[in-house]
Amino acid sequence: MKRITHGAGGGIDVLRISEDDRPSPGAGEVLIEVHYAGVNRPDIQQRSGSYPPPPGASPYLGLEVSGTIAALGPGVSNRKVGDQVCALTPGGGYAEFCLVDGRHCLPIPAGLTLLQAAALPENYFTVWANVFDRAQLQDGMSILVHGGSSGIGLTAIQLAHAFGAKVFTTAGSAKKLEACLAAGASAAFNYREEDFVEAILRETDGRGVDIVLDMVGTPYVERNIQCLAVEGCLLQISFLMGSHFSFDATPLMRKRLTLTGSTLRGRTDQQKAEIARNLKANVWPLLAAGKCLPVIDSVFSFEQAGEAHALMESSQHIGKIMLAVKGDRDAAQ
Incomplete structure (x- = not known):
């Protein structure tokens, strides 16, 4: 599979598309085939070397995704292969496949696209x-x-x-x-x-x-x-x-x-799971009713991750900046 790496860190020129083995989900995990990934300020900080991921987290960029569940790890009973979800990730969202704790996945709110759903989790x-x-x-x-x-x-x-x-x-x-x-x-x-x-x-x-x-x-x-x-x-x-x-x-x-x-990435898996439950109960009905929808500024192709980071650093955007990994960037715009 393809993923974006940033080496030891630095400017946008350190971003590279590299080939890696497709990961296999462990206990409680799901493997998501990524359609869209959100670009967030912590990605910029991590890429520059000023925000190392917490212990145990993925060393790769990408804190939120949407896509299709491609495989289930042992113990995951509330999801099935083929489900479309959005998810908060421990990193690694800038990739064709991403491992996520199954409890941190949420269904796509009724009426929302995969692009909109990928803009939800981190914020x-x-x-x-x-x-x-x-x-x-x-x-x-x-x-x-x-x-x-x-x-x-x-x-x-x-x-x-x-x-x-x-x-x-x-x-x-x-x-x-x-x-x-x-x-x-x-x-x-x-x-x-x-x-x-x-x-x-x-x-x-x-x-x-x-x-x-x-x-x-x-x-x-x-x-x-x-x-x-x-x-x-x-x-x-x-x-x-x-x-x-x-x-x-x-x-x-x-x-x-x-x-x-507080920070989000360093919270325990159980704490993140509790937040996910609260969002599903209290916010997902609002989204399904067409309220509180994410504002998306721009969508970049997977190969344009550097341009997406440059826009984030310029602070000229309004709302979310997104990467189309498998999704159609042109159709999204």
Whole structure:
């Protein structure tokens, strides 16, 4: 089979298509013939050498796929060969075949294509685990989503809005702000032109928001704390601009704030399986009803993985960037 490798890491030029043996599923695993794979920021970080996979994970790129189950390992009883699924992977999604824990597979939501389904796992698992599990977002709460036009951002906006929250967001251009508003944000602020702290306090009559979902890091941490209401929660899911910071911690006590965060890839298989169950019960019905659908910016062929990474690094995209492994790129567009 063909897979994309990145050697010791570096720029996009290190990406290569190589031949490898088709893997065989072990206990509890399924082998998926991949149709589409999602491109995510951790792929860029891993390719560059700044984000090594956790122990036991695949050393190859690709954290989400859709496709057809080609083989079952011992102990898998709730899937069958020929089923079409999407799945969160431990890596290795940039390949013609990918091994996945059977519990991390989900059926294709009714009405969605394989392309749309491949855009679901990484973002929807991440948003559910953080916004709904950790921060306990509920109807009537408010949330500030940074990077609102990213795949994660648009997913968070849509799901928070669908579950009754008032959503604010930041983005870097008028076109991106429009996409955020279309996804369900009540207000969107251009961080290049407006102080988002002032904007949030103005829009909330000085109260602040209940939750901030951030992936920027260092330059935003203290400002995020200023945006939070009493008993608020700062969710840190990435550090695109640094993870080291210092600030006056008095507001943490005065406002009784919670600072938390998580990564997805390092979670246990059982934890990921629980997230999958929650998504199937709570989010899959919304998708089947045509709500909270993934926003896909562009689809690249398997051979264009470098171009897909270049677009991700440019931050000019809105929503998801996808690779067509077996699927038809031209038909998808």
